[in-house]
Amino acid sequence: MKQVNIINFLDINKGKLATTISEDYKPVFLKQGDLDGACGPYCLMMALLINGAVEMEDVNDLWNIKLSSRLGKLVKAMREHDTLFTNGTDIKDIVLMVDNSFGK
Structure with missing residues (x-):
């Protein structure tokens, strides 16, 4: 059976996936090119x-x-x-x- 897991401390802020673990929203999603500039x-x-x-x-x-x-x-x-x-x-x-x- 397929299962969906909800991650409670993730939210979308200003169009970006962010963590809410701390008081500040901190972006957590990386996309192609973010790390290597390619x-x-x-x-x-x-x-x-x-x-x-x-x-x-x-x-x-x-x-x-x-x-x-x-x-x-x-x-x-x-x-x-x-x-x-x-x-x-x-x-x-x-x-x-x-x-x-x-x-x-």
């Missing part, structure tokens, strides 16, 4: 997939991609930016990477 590259890869510029098989194996291909050049630029994108990426970073990989 949300920009994830969005870019999804946009390239949607537009047919890359194939899922290629995106699923970025470590073994031919670096001289258009996608490979993009992956190389992402690696040079920093493996974990600890400083995040902004639109200028993404535009530069795409322009250098896929052309203008």
Whole structure:
């Protein structure tokens, strides 16, 4: 039988999941990119997939991609930016990477 467990000390505050264990509401939910700053590259890869510029098989194996291909050049630029994108990426970073990989 399926069971639903209620966590009493969680609530939504200002649109964010938060804990009510202390007097202050403290956010507790993390989403993709919160820890590694790679949300920009994830969005870019999804946009390239949607537009047919890359194939899922290629995106699923970025470590073994031919670096001289258009996608490979993009992956190389992402690696040079920093493996974990600890400083995040902004639109200028993404535009530069795409322009250098896929052309203008």
